Amino acid sequence: MDLLLAIDGCVAACHPGNPAHAATTDALGRCLDQGGRVWLYAGAAQGYEDGIRRALEDEARCGAGESAEAQALQRARQQLAAFAHGKQWLAALAGDCADCAAPNPAQDRLLRALQRFTPGSIKVLTLDPAFIAAHPDQALTPAAYLDLPTLERRIDFIDLPGQQSFIRPQLEERLHRVLHHGRYILGPEMEELEGRLAQYTGAAHCVAVASGTDALLISLMALGIGPGDEVITTPFTFVATAEVICLVGARPVFVDVEPDTCNIDADKLEGAISPRTKAIMPVSLYGQPADMDEINAIAEVYRLPVIEDAAQSFGATYRGRRSGNLSTIGATSFFPSKPLGCYGDGGAIFTNDAGLALAMQELRVHGQERRYVHTRIGVGGRMDTLQCAVLLAKLDRFDQELARRIAMGQRYSQLFAGAPGIKTPVTRADRTCVYAQYTLQVPGRDALVAALGARGIPTAVHYPIPLNAQPAYRYLCCPDCTPVAARLAAEVVSLPMHGDLSEGDQDAVVAAVMAALKH
Template identity: 60%
Template sequence: MEFVDLKSQYAALKDKISERMQRVLDHGQYIMGSEVKELEDKLAAYTGAKHCITVASGTEALLIALMAIDLKPGDEVITTPFTFAATAEMISLLGGVPVFVDIEADTCNIDASLIKAKITPRTRAIMPVSLYGQVADMDAINTIATRHGLAVIEDAAQSFGASYKGRKSCNLSTIGCTSFFPSKPLGCYGDGGALFTDDDALAQASREIRIHGQSARYTHTRVGVGGRMDTLQCAVVLAKLERFPWELQRRQQIAIRYHELLAGLGVDTLEVRADRDCVWAQYTVFVEQRDQLQAMMKEFGIPTAVHYPVPLHHQPAYARYGNSDECPESVLAASRVVSLPMSADLSSTQQDTVIDALARSLPRHRSTT
C-alpha cells in the first residue's frame, strides 16, 4: 500500500498530463512559458486572491514573501515550533529571529491566544502554519497583526484548497504561501510553489525577487533569487487542477470514514473547527507508544509517517531561539502524532486494512495478536 498513492492518480490523469507536457515540449519555453501565467491566473481565481506568483518551491515562497516585506536581520517573526523546518529556516536564513508560540492541543495549529504575549518592538510578522490541511484561526491572528502593524504570512504548504469562514486558504492574510511538492493535495512532479497577495506592491516585489531582482531584463532593482517554477511543472499542476475538486471531496469522505472507524477504537483524532474545513494533506491521529505501533503497522504492510517528531525549538539548528521548556503542547504532540495513508484514490477496502492493522497495533491489543 502506498502512503500517498500518486501512481493511481497518474493513471487517471495520464492522458491530460501527457498532453499538457507535450505542449511544453513542442513550444520549448521551459522557463516562464505561457503555462506559467495560465496557472497563476487559474490559481488566483481559485483562491480569490488578486495576485498569484508561482515559484520554485514552497520553501522559496516563504523566502520570497519574507524578502518582499523587507525582513531585516534581528527582526522577529512569530511562528509555531510544530512544523517542518522550512518555516523557521527561511526566517533564520535572512537573519531574522523565529519566536515560537505553542499550538492548540486538538488542532496542532498555532494558538492565537498566546501570540500577543510574544510581540516585542522587534516583531515584524506573524507566520501561522496551516498544519495537516486545516487553517489556523486567521481572523484572530489578523486582528492582532493589524493592531500592532505586523504582516501575516500564511504558511499554507499543506492547506491549498481549504476554507476558513467561506474564504480560501492562501487568501486570508498579507501573503499566503503554498507548496506543490508531489505529496501535497495539489502537487507537481518535482518542486514547485506559489505565493498569493492582494497587495500590488508586494506582488511586484515578489515577481522581481523570483527572477534575481529584475524589473526588466538585466535591470536589477533589488536583491533576488533564482526562484521560478519551471513550465513543465506548471503544466502538471494545470492538468491536475481539473480533477482537484473531486479529489478534495474524496479526501473529505475518506477522513469522515476514518473518524467513524477510529471512534470505535478510542483513538484521538485531529479536531476540525466548525468555521473551517481540512483538505487532509495528512490524516493524523494521536497514539501512545508510537514507535512500537509503527513497527507493527509496518509488519502488516501499512506505511505510516510522523509529521513532526521533534519540534523546532528542540532541533539543534533552532534551539537557540527558544527555551526547551516552552511550548509543552508542541512537545507532547510531537511524541504522539502519526499519519495514516491518505489519498483521493484510497479505496474502502484499503482503508479497512489500515484500520484493522492499527487496531491490532494499539498497545492494549498487542498482547492478543
Template identity: 60%
Template sequence: MQFIDLKTQYARIEQDVRSRIDAVLSHGQYIMGPEVQALEEELATFVGVEHCVGLSSGTDALLAAMMALEIGRGDEVITTPFTFIATAEMIALLGARPVFVDIDPVTYNIDPMALEGAITGRTRAIMPVSLYGQCADMDAVNAVAEAHNIPVIEDAAQSFGATYKGKRSCGLSTIGCTSFFPAKPLGAYGDAGACFTNDAELARQLREVRNHGQSRRYHHPRLGINGRLDTMQAAVLQSKLAIFPDEVEARGRLGARYSELLRARGAGTTAEPGESGVLTPSVAPGNTSVYAQYTLQVSDREAVAEALKARDIPTAVHYPVPLNEQPVFHVPGASATPVSAEVAERVISLPMHPYLTEEVQREVVEAVAEACGLEG
C-alpha cells in the same frame, strides 16, 4: 499499500499531462513560458485573490514573501515550532529570528492566545502554519497582527484547497504561501510553489524577487533569488488543477471515514479525548480539511508503527521534534512549548490520498485497533 498513491492519479490524467508536456516541448519556452502565467491566473481564481506568483518551491515562496516584506537581520518573525523546518529555516536564512509560540492542542495550529506575549518591537511578521490540511484560526491571528500593524504570512503548504469560514486557504492573510511538492494535496512532478496576495504592490515585488530582483531585463532594484516556476511543472499543475476540486471532496470524505471507523472502535478525538489513548484529528468549526496527512495520537507510537509495518501498512511521523528543540534553533532557557513537545511524541500519520478505497481504510483501521487495543 501506498502511503500516497500518485500512480493511480496519473492513470486518470495521463493523456492530458502528456499533451500539455508535449506542448511545452514543442514551443521550447522552458523558463517562464505561457503555461506559467496561465496557471497563475487559474490558481488566483481558485483561491479567490487578485494575484498569484508561481515559485520554484514552497520553501522559496516563504523566502520570497519575507523578502518582499523586507524582513532581514535583527527582525523577529513569530511562528509555530510544530511544523517542517522550512518554515523557520527561511526566517533564519534572512538573518531574522524565529520566535516560537505553542500550538492549540485540538487543531495543532498556532495558538492565537499566545501571540500577544511574543510580540516585541522587532516583530516584523506572524507566520502561522495551516497544518495537516486545515487552516489556522486566521481571524484571531489577523486581529492580533492588525492591532500591532504586523503582516501575516500563511504557510499553507499542507492546506491548499481547504476553507476557513468559506474562504480558501492562501487567501486569508497579507500573503499566502503554498507548496506543490509531489506529495502535497495539489502536487507537481517536482518542486514548485506559489504566493498569493490581494496587494498589487506586493505582487510586483514578489515577481521581482523570484527573478533575481529584476524589474526589467538587467535592471535590479532589489536583491532576489532564482525562484522561477518551471514551465513544465506549470503544465503538470494545470492538468492536476482540473481534477483538484474532485480530489478535495474525496479527501474530506475519506478523512471523515477514517475518523468514523476509528471512533466506532473507541478512539477519541483531540476535542473529546475519551479514555482510549488514541485520538483522531478534529476539524474546527468553520473549517474544512484537505487532510494532507491523516494524523492520530497514540500512546506507544513505535509499537504501533511496527505493528502496522508487519502488515505492510506504511506510516510516517509529522513531526517528531519541535523546531525549538532542534539543535540549530535550540536556545537554553527559551520559552517552553509543552503542547508541541507532548504532541510530537504521540503523532503518527496513516496512508492518505484521494484514491483510498473503503476496503483499504478498513484494513488500516483494523490494524490500528489491534495495535492499540481498541474495542470491537
C-alpha cells in the same frame, strides 16, 4: 506487477471465442485485484483493432457465411473502446521506433516501451511462445501469470501513480506541448497557472515560484524583513518555516500550539510580540487553516503583516474563504505529496497587494525589474514550465480529489470513534481540512508504527522533533516553553491518505491499527 498487452493478448481478452480468452481475462482481473495496472500500447492501437476485426471476420464466415468486413470493423472498434475503459494507454515515444528493421518491429517496440518502467514491475502478456522464449524475464502467458504466487495488495501512503492514471492523457498533452514550444522557464503555462490559481483562491495576485520554501522566503523578502527582526511562528511544523526566517537574518519566535488541531495557539500570540516583531507566520498544519481571523485581528492592532504558510492546506476553506487568501500573504507548496502536487518542486504566493505582488515577481527573477536591470537583491526562484504543465493537468480533477480526501478523512474518524488510546484529528466547524495528512495522536506511537510496518501498512511522523528542539534552532527557545508541541512530537502518526484511497484499503488500515493497539 503491471501487465502490458501484446496484440495477441488484447485479442484474446476482447474475443470470447479465443481459446485463451478465459485465462487472459482471469489474469487481467487478478492483476487489477492486486493493485496492478493493465496497459495498452498506443503504438499498437491499429494492431489491436486489426486483430479483433480479423477474429470477428473469421467467426462470421464460420457462422452465417456472409461477408462482414464492415460490420466486423465497427464491432472491433466498439470492443476495443469498451475493453480499454479503465486501462492505461502507454504513449508511443520516438525512441520506441529506433529499430524499424527489427525482425519483429511490433515486439521490439513493446520491449523498448518496457524500459521506461522499474525493472520487474511490468511484463508483456502474450500468447506467443517464441516471444516468451526469447525474452523470459519480460514476457509471460496468462497461464504463467496466474501461476505466480499471490501478492498481498499493497497499500500506498500516497498513490501518485494511481492519481496519474486518471489524468495521463491531459498530462501527456500538456508536457508534449511544452517540449514542442521549448519555453521551459516563464513559459505560457506559468501565466495560465497563475491565473487559474488566483481565480481558485480569490486572491488578486498569484506568483508561481520554484518551491514552497521559496514562496516563504520571497514573501519575507518582499516585506523587507531582515537582520534584527523577529517573526512569530509555530515550533510544530516542517523546518522550512523557521529556516527562511533565519535565512533573511531574522529570528523565529516560537509560540506553542493547540492540542487538538496542532495549529498555533492564537491566545498565546500577544505574549510573544515585542518591538522587534515584524510579522506573524502561522502554519495551516495537516490541511486545516489556523485561527486566521483571530490572528489577523491581533496583527492589525500591532500593524503586523501575516503570512499564512499554506503548504499543506491548498484547497481548504476558512469561513467561506480559501486558504492562501486569508491574510496579507499566503504561501503554498506543490511538492509531489501535497494535495495539489507537481512532479518536482514548485510553489505559489498569493496576495491582494499589488505592490507586494510586483516585488515578488521581481524577487523570483534575481530582483530583475526588466531584462538585466536589477532593482533589488533577489533569488533564482522561478517555477519551471514543465511543473506548471503538470499542475494544470491536475487542476481539472482537483475538486473531486478534495471532496474524496475530506470524505475519507471523516470516515477514518468515524471508524476510530470511541477507540481507546487514540485521538483523532479535530476540524473546527467554521473551516475544512483537506487532510494533507490524516494524523492520530497515540501515546506509545513508536510501538504502533512498528506493528503497522510489520503488517505492511506505511506510516509517517509529521513531526518527531519540534523546531525549537532541533540542533540548528535550539539556541532560540527552550523546548520546555512549548510543552504541547513536545507532547505531540512524541505521539503523532500519519496514516495512508490520498484522493484515490479505497474504502477497502482504509478498512484494512483501521483494522491493523485496532489490532496493534489491542496487543
